[in-house]
Amino acid sequence: MIGFGPNAPWGAVSQIDCRAKARDPRIRPLAFRVYFAALGWGNRLGHAEFAEGALASILGAEGAPLTKQAVQKGVTAAKALGLVAGDSGARCLVLPQHHFQNGGKGAASCRVHALRTSA
Numbered sequence: 059m060i061g062f063g064p065n066a067p068w069g070a071v072s073q074i075d076c077r078a079k080a081r082d083p084r085i086r087p088l089a090f091r092v093y094f095a096a097l098g099w100g101n102r103l104g105h106a107e108f109a110e111g112a113l114a115s116i117l118g119a120e121g122a123p124l125t126k127q128a129v130q131k132g133v134t135a136a137k138a139l140g141l142v143a144g145d146s147g148a149r150c151l152v153l154p155q156h157h158f159q160n161g162g163k164g165a166a167s168c169r170v171h172a173l174r175t176s177a
């Protein structure tokens with residue numbers, strides 16, 4: 059169940075639309091697209107797991123994936139802005155519970171961070 063505290067207002071976003079925005083090279087800086095990827099793929103723990111190279115493909119342009127260094131730079135910038143949590147990396151972007159909750163479908167586990175809940 060979603061809840062951000064007593065009387066705390068909250069909304070919802072379309073993860074499909076967030077995924078499209080993560081892939082949109084017109085959206086700059088790259089940190090914003092990293093954030094949209096976290097929102098778009100965030101599971102019930104707020105973890106968005108990516109296969110090796112998958113985030114580089116999402117953040118690429120015109121069919122060309124970003125380099126590992128460029129992906130890392132974008133993730134680092136997103137962390138510096140507080141858009142994703144400090145334990146985020148190219149294999150898993152993390153959104154803190156005070157910012158993101160997913161009451162719908164999806165895993166409540168993360169292989170990258172070795173997390174599993176019975177929720």
Ligand SMILES: [Zn+2]
Pocket residue numbers: 105106107150151152168169170171
């Ligand atoms: Zn994770």
